[in-house]
Amino acid sequence: MTNLSGDENGLKLESRYGLPSKVKFCKLCVMSNQRPSSTVEFKNVDKKQGLIIHDDEICEGCRQHHRKWHEIDYEARQKVLEEVLDRHRSKDGSYDVVVPGSGGKDSFYVTHILKHKYGMHPLTVTWPPHMYTDIGWSNFERWTQEFDNISFTPSRRAHRLLTREAFLNLLHPFQPFILGQKYIGPKIAQQYGIKLVLYGETDSEAGSRVDPANPKMDPRFFAVPRAEQKNIVIGKRNYKELLDLGLTQSEIIPYLPVAIEDMLEADISVYYMSWFENWRSQEKYYYSMEHCDFQPNPERTEGTFTKFSGLDDKIDGLQFYSTYVKFGIGRATYDAAQEIRHRYISREEGVALVKRYDGEFPKKYHQECLDYMGIDEDTFWKTIDSYRSPHIWKKDGNEWIMRHEIS
Numbered sequence: 001m002t003n004l005s006g007d008e009n010g011l012k013l014e015s016r017y018g019l020p021s022k023v024k025f026c027k028l029c030v031m032s033n034q035r036p037s038s039t040v041e042f043k044n045v046d047k048k049q050g051l052i053i054h055d056d057e058i059c060e061g062c063r064q065h066h067r068k069w070h071e072i073d074y075e076a077r078q079k080v081l082e083e084v085l086d087r088h089r090s091k092d093g094s095y096d097v098v099v100p101g102s103g104g105k106d107s108f109y110v111t112h113i114l115k116h117k118y119g120m121h122p123l124t125v126t127w128p129p130h131m132y133t134d135i136g137w138s139n140f141e142r143w144t145q146e147f148d149n150i151s152f153t154p155s156r157r158a159h160r161l162l163t164r165e166a167f168l169n170l171l172h173p174f175q176p177f178i179l180g181q182k183y184i185g186p187k188i189a190q191q192y193g194i195k196l197v198l199y200g201e202t203d204s205e206a207g208s209r210v211d212p213a214n215p216k217m218d219p220r221f222f223a224v225p226r227a228e229q230k231n232i233v234i235g236k237r238n239y240k241e242l243l244d245l246g247l248t249q250s251e252i253i254p255y256l257p258v259a260i261e262d263m264l265e266a267d268i269s270v271y272y273m274s275w276f277e278n279w280r281s282q283e284k285y286y287y288s289m290e291h292c293d294f295q296p297n298p299e300r301t302e303g304t305f306t307k308f309s310g311l312d313d314k315i316d317g318l319q320f321y322s323t324y325v326k327f328g329i330g331r332a333t334y335d336a337a338q339e340i341r342h343r344y345i346s347r348e349e350g351v352a353l354v355k356r357y358d359g360e361f362p363k364k365y366h367q368e369c370l371d372y373m374g375i376d377e378d379t380f381w382k383t384i385d386s387y388r389s390p391h392i393w394k395k396d397g398n399e400w401i402m403r404h405e406i407s
Contacts, residue, residue: 016389017326018047023392023404026059029337030350030406033059034327034392038203040220041179042232042257046170064212065341068278080215081276084269085118088196095123095148097196100185102126102312103140105281106200108288110273111147114198116291122198125188126151127180129313130163130173131365131372135297136312142293150188154180158251163315164373165235165245171326171387173373174319175234179255182222186258190266201279202272215275219260222270226259280342281309302362303331305353317362318369324359325384328392328402332357351406 015021017036024033036048052060090096097114099122101107107124114120124147129136143149159176166175185197199217224231230239234255237245242252273279285308288294297307302317303324310316310331317331324330336350345353370380385400393400 013391014389015391016387019050019327019389021391023328024053024057025404025406026053026062026337027057028062028347029059029340030333030347030354031059031061031337032327032329032333032404032406035329036327038221041175041182042224042234042255044170044172044175045233045236061337062341067212069343072278074276074278077215077276082118084196084271085114085120089119090121093121095121095192095194097122097198098185098189098192098194099124099147099198100126100181101143101200102129103136103143104312105285105288105294105308107143108139108292108294109284110198110200111143112288112292115147122147123188123192123194124149125184127177127184128153129315130159130177131314131368133312133314133365135295139295139311142295146292152180152184152188152254154254155251158247160372160374161245161247162234162242162255164375165237167235167322167373168375168379168383169236171322171383172235172319173315173322173369176255177313177315179234182217183254183256183258186222186263186268186270189268190258190262193266195267195269197268197270199270199272200284201274201281215271217270217272219263219270223258223260223263226261229256229259232256281338282342282344301331302364303360304335304357305332306335309335314365314368315372317365321359321362322384322387326387326389328404330358330360332360333406354406 013021019036020033022033025031031051033050033053035051037051039048054060054063085097088096097120099107099111099114101110101124103126111122111124114122124144126140126149128151132140162176163173167173185199189195189197202212202215202217232239232255234242239252243249285294285296289296297311300307301310303320310320320331320334332354336345336353339345340347340350370377375383388400392403394403395401
């Protein structure tokens with residue numbers, strides 16, 4: 001369904017992707033109601049639900065953080081965590097928890113405290129980035145100096161083709177990575193007979209429409225009945241169309257969700273560590289530097305003001321530039337909203353950072369991204385511009401201008 005909104009002249013403007021036709025900003029942070037909620041990626045046909053901004057002009061993400069600061073009993077949640085770990089801790093040193101990650105700050109933090117604070121025996125698992133950055137690979141090697149790791153790399157040919165399709169048909173080049181990242185923990189746990197999986201940060205931290213009272217990952221994001229495993233859509237291509245593109249059945253298997261029957265039989269539980277504590281990403285960064293030799297970017301990350309987020313994949317910058325084009329929300333907006341909610345900066349400071357850095361083009365790895373996806377410069381920009389929703393963008397001569405600016 002197409003939503004319509006009016007411009008300054010009263011003309012009706014198309015709102016795409018199922019998002020609200022009227023752009024609204026939260027009065028406490030810098031996020032707008034155009035931020036898409038978490039999607040079941042293997043069913044993604046580009047229909048989104050936007051971030052809820054309530055009648056008091058406060059978004060659900062900020063409401064969730066208010067609960068964190070004023071209402072949630074983290075001592076009680078700590079006891080829940082200890083009970084969960086006590087039930088699963090091995091007595092013979094065998095693996096008792098799977099920790100998915102790629103060697104970022106959250107990966108370092110979760111594995112380190114599980115081993116050194118709680119006496120667990122983590123097996124780390126990795127669905128690798130499309131193209132490791134130098135600092136990303138360096139951090140991955142640091143992470144796996146101490147922890148055993150299984151890294152599963154799907155067919156590079158298949159991954160490049162799926163990334164291309166996701167970019168051209170969804171403007172979502174990260175989709176194949178997100179799929180694997182969601183699956184890899186439960187799949188490896190099942191294969192190794194491990195009943196506990198712990199990811200880092202839950203989507204409810206940002207206000208996505210998931211149950212903030214549930215410490216577990218919603219199974220619908222990674223599992224389906226076995227009979228429905230091939231009912232997938234990747235890059236807006238169904239299973240048959242993926243085969244028609246030249247992929248083999250074996251190349252598609254890594255991108256199929258887990259069979260829920262196998263999850264139930266193996267009695268696997270998938271939790272988020274961030275549910276059990278007042279999670280603040282910057283603290284994980286400092287902890288990982290102090291205890292695990294995690295290294296930040298030597299320079300500011302393109303599109304934002306930080307040096308510690310999204311370090312490991314060369315396509316990361318393109319993904320956030322894509323969200324800027326589709327939703328009017330780039331990496332600086334995501335980072336500033338988080339920093340405001342975590343009480344590190346004021347809203348005024350966040351607005352200034354968004355105005356300065358949001359939408360900065362990620363030129364550093366641009367040519368490598370084009371080569372990886374097998375597209376030329378002209379195709380790239382035609383694709384980018386075709387995803388600009390009229391209710392967010394207008395064209396003045398040869399320049400695209402955003403209709404709504406944070407203030």
